Amino acid sequence: MHAYRSHTCAALRAADAGQTVRLSGWVHRKRDHGGVLFIDLRDHHGLTQIVAGPSSPAFPVLDKIRVESVVTITGEVVLRDAGAINARLPTGEVEVRAKDIVVQSTADELPMPVAGEAEYPEDIRLKYRFLDLRRDRLHQNIMLRSQVIASLRRRMIDQGFTEFQTPILTASSPEGARDYLVPSRVHPGKFYALPQAPQMFKQLLMVAGFDRYFQIAPCFRDEDARADRSPGEFYQLDFEMSFVTQEDVFAAIEPVLAGVFEEFSGFGGRDPWSVTKGAFPRIPYAESMLKYGNDKPDLRNPIIISDVGSHFVGSGFGLFAKMVEGGNVVRAIPAPGTADKSRKFFDDMNEWARSEGYAGLGYVTRKGGEFGGPIAKNHGEAGMLALYEALGLGPDDGCFFAAGKEAQAAKLAGLARTRIGTELGLIEQNAYKFCWIVDFPMFEYDEDAKKIDFSHNPFSMPQGELEALETQDPLTIKAYQYDIVCNGVELSSGAIRNHRPDIMYKAFEIAGYTQEQVDANFSGMINAFKFGAPPHGGSAPGVDRMVMLIADEPNIREVIVFPMTQKAEDLMMNAPAPVTLKQLRELHIRIVD
Numbered sequence: 001m002h003a004y005r006s007h008t009c010a011a012l013r014a015a016d017a018g019q020t021v022r023l024s025g026w027v028h029r030k031r032d033h034g035g036v037l038f039i040d041l042r043d044h045h046g047l048t049q050i051v052a053g054p055s056s057p058a059f060p061v062l063d064k065i066r067v068e069s070v071v072t073i074t075g076e077v078v079l080r081d082a083g084a085i086n087a088r089l090p091t092g093e094v095e096v097r098a099k100d101i102v103v104q105s106t107a108d109e110l111p112m113p114v115a116g117e118a119e120y121p122e123d124i125r126l127k128y129r130f131l132d133l134r135r136d137r138l139h140q141n142i143m144l145r146s147q148v149i150a151s152l153r154r155r156m157i158d159q160g161f162t163e164f165q166t167p168i169l170t171a172s173s174p175e176g177a178r179d180y181l182v183p184s185r186v187h188p189g190k191f192y193a194l195p196q197a198p199q200m201f202k203q204l205l206m207v208a209g210f211d212r213y214f215q216i217a218p219c220f221r222d223e224d225a226r227a228d229r230s231p232g233e234f235y236q237l238d239f240e241m242s243f244v245t246q247e248d249v250f251a252a253i254e255p256v257l258a259g260v261f262e263e264f265s266g267f268g269g270r271d272p273w274s275v276t277k278g279a280f281p282r283i284p285y286a287e288s289m290l291k292y293g294n295d296k297p298d299l300r301n302p303i304i305i306s307d308v309g310s311h312f313v314g315s316g317f318g319l320f321a322k323m324v325e326g327g328n329v330v331r332a333i334p335a336p337g338t339a340d341k342s343r344k345f346f347d348d349m350n351e352w353a354r355s356e357g358y359a360g361l362g363y364v365t366r367k368g369g370e371f372g373g374p375i376a377k378n379h380g381e382a383g384m385l386a387l388y389e390a391l392g393l394g395p396d397d398g399c400f401f402a403a404g405k406e407a408q409a410a411k412l413a414g415l416a417r418t419r420i421g422t423e424l425g426l427i428e429q430n431a432y433k434f435c436w437i438v439d440f441p442m443f444e445y446d447e448d449a450k451k452i453d454f455s456h457n458p459f460s461m462p463q464g465e466l467e468a469l470e471t472q473d474p475l476t477i478k479a480y481q482y483d484i485v486c487n488g489v490e491l492s493s494g495a496i497r498n499h500r501p502d503i504m505y506k507a508f509e510i511a512g513y514t515q516e517q518v519d520a521n522f523s524g525m526i527n528a529f530k531f532g533a534p535p536h537g538g539s540a541p542g543v544d545r546m547v548m549l550i551a552d553e554p555n556i557r558e559v560i561v562f563p564m565t566q567k568a569e570d571l572m573m574n575a576p577a578p579v580t581l582k583q584l585r586e587l588h589i590r591i592v593d
Contacts, residue, residue: 010046058101166201178222194220240538293414298488339396369395460495494539
């Protein structure tokens with residue numbers, strides 16, 4: 001028999017009764033039932049119940065040993081009594097009667113429990129992450145992550161993509177988030193940077209003549225944490241394609257994403273969730289900002305925002321009338337089926353808006369066709385009927401209003417849409433709804449700098465190419481840029497790239513950059529494009545966010561093996577940490593307080 005195990009702790013069944021077996025694992029739980037010990041023995045695969053009576057040689061050892069100690073048990077498989085069968089466990093029909101025990105490792109008193117899924121302070125969980133990872137939910141999340149990555153890799157290869165690895169030590173980029181810098185020992189005063197993304201390298205692979213590239217790419221950005229963003233590092237499904245249009249990119253990645261989400265939609269034994277069928281909806285950026293109040297809409301929410309400023313021109317509700325006449329907007333956010341809601345529900349929404357830093361959230365109530373509230377009273381019955389007819393609202397539907405400058409009103413309306421949908425239980429459950437946001441503006445006006453600048457990715461191809469840059473108002477030019485969104489979470493941005501130096505120089509000129517600055521800052525890419533570059537495009541869906549959505553976890557740290565804190569600290573390894581003066585001297589660095 002093997003030194004440590006003949007079976008895993010998930011393998012034994014009723015058919016194994018009578019066998020002598022050997023199991024190794026962690027002591028998960030201990031129970032003393034009238035002098036008989038019951039031990040749940042756990043390994044990576046599952047649980048098996050061990051039983052030891054007072055006459056068993058294993059009894060005195062198990063009686064004293066702490067939970068989470070590692071033991072090897074040899075014993076006989078026996079059937080449980082009918083009343084003791086645990087139908088929730090695959091091994092629940094049997095138990096192992098311990099005959100011998102070897103203690104492989106004893107556990108000290110635990111700083112946090114492993115058995116059970118009780119909440120525990122985050123700093124303790126991260127400091128003792130190796131214990132946290134023993135807990136079933138987190139253990140399963142990390143296994144899911146591995147399986148998702150394997151599935152992504154398989155599906156990309158099936159789509160004709162080839163996996164390449166791009167450099168980790170590279171040059172600092174003047175665009176994007178803050179870099180993590182790495183000092184050079186052999187080049188005093190010079191620094192490498194960890195890649196924020198393999199963007200330039202994957203485009204250079206297209207210039208080099210490789211047709212379809214992908215990798216599960218590590219990326220490094222010195223930015224603050226959020227619930228859906230890990231500080232420091234993250235992984236993405238990075239891909240790029242040559243000789244493609246925007247629709248070609250969509251057609252290549254949609255079956256990969258939909259297939260992965262379908263494959264794991266029943267994660268954790270739940271009923272499978274529905275996944276968007278066929279082509280993902282394409283929503284222009286301007287439409288998304290109007291209808292959903294943001295550029296990452298959650299399509300599970302049926303509420304649609306509308307611009308209703310025209311209804312208040314010359315209206316008896318003077319506040320809105322003056323705002324619209326002054327160039328502001330009024331956005332309506334329906335609250336369907338609120339006839340049974342008290343005035344407090346509407347007032348609470350208004351107070352919530354104020355707590356978010358806005359002036360407030362106006363509202364109209366309607367019960368059995370009768371309007372209520374100051375806006376309805378001043379706007380008048382006829383005006384309200386016309387407004388409700390335009391919005392398609394019924395006799396028992398309420399409505400909220402966000403007014404102000406367009407950007408502020410849109411943001412408040414978007415936040416209110418989410419809150420109303422949640423409060424009223426309108427969000428479709430057990431579904432993954434994908435969409436593309438397309439037609440992003442190429443440029444925007446920077447109020448602080450008083451100049452035109454790039455809106456998003458400066459290396460995207462403008463729609464209309466060079467002609468558009470030379471003849472259109474820059475603020476009207478759209479780019480071949482697109483985002484993949486699922487359930488209100490942005491999975492990635494992507495674009496058809498600007499592969500022509502003449503178009504790139506012109507785009508940067510509009511944003512205030514000289515040709516010399518472009519050549520200096522992006523020399524690797526611009527030089528390569530001068531030697532023949534194919535039209536190309538791609539994207540990079542975030543692996544961490546995909547797994548977070550599939551696992552239905554509210555925080556991305558629950559799907560990362562060893563995450564940092566929100567302050568980008570590794571409490572387990574004590575990083576970042578000081579280094580010795582010798583190390584600093586080797587790197588030609590002096591720390592100044």
